[in-house]
Amino acid sequence: MAKIKELEKKYKGEWLAIEVVKEKGGEPIEGKLILHSKDREKIWEKIRLSKEKEIYVTFAGPPLKKGYAAAFYENK
Numbered sequence: 915m916a917k918i919k920e921l922e923k924k925y926k927g928e929w930l931a932i933e934v935v936k937e938k939g940g941e942p943i944e945g946k947l948i949l950h951s952k953d954r955e956k957i958w959e960k961i962r963l964s965k966e967k968e969i970y971v972t973f974a975g976p977p978l979k980k981g982y983a984a985a986f987y988e989n990k
Contacts, residue, residue, distance in 0.1 A: 915935055915944055915945065915946055916944065916945070916946075916947065917943060917944055918932060918942055918943055918944065918945055918970070918972075919943075921945075921947055921974065922972070922974035923974075924974075925947075925950045925974045926974050926975050927952065927974065927975040927976075928950045928951060928952050928973075928974055928975070929950065929951055929952070929953070929954050929956075929957045929971065929972070929973055929974075930947065930949075930950050930957075930970075930971065930972050930973075930974050931947075931948040931949040931950070931957050931960065931961045931964075931969055931970075931971050932945035932946065932947055932948060932969065932970045932971075932972070933945050933946045933948055933967070933968065933969055933970075934968045934969070934970050942970045945970060948960075948961070948964065948969065949961070950974075954973075954982075957971060958971070
């Protein structure tokens with residue numbers, strides 16, 4: 915388990931899929947790294963099949979280019 919800010923620093927410039935374990939004010943702050951990759955499609959393909967309850971996907975790097983977004987995926 916790690917703070918999301920720490921994971922973003924460690925994997926700068928990559929997409930991260932994180933199982934959220936702690937939130938504050940509705941924002942994820944801690945979690946377990948499931949997958950990291952420079953390829954956004956690889957992340958979405960893998961988490962689509964995941965059985966984790968709440969997965970936070972984010973880009974750890976410079977601001978996203980126009981047309982990209984970070985999102986939550988919840989598999990209930």
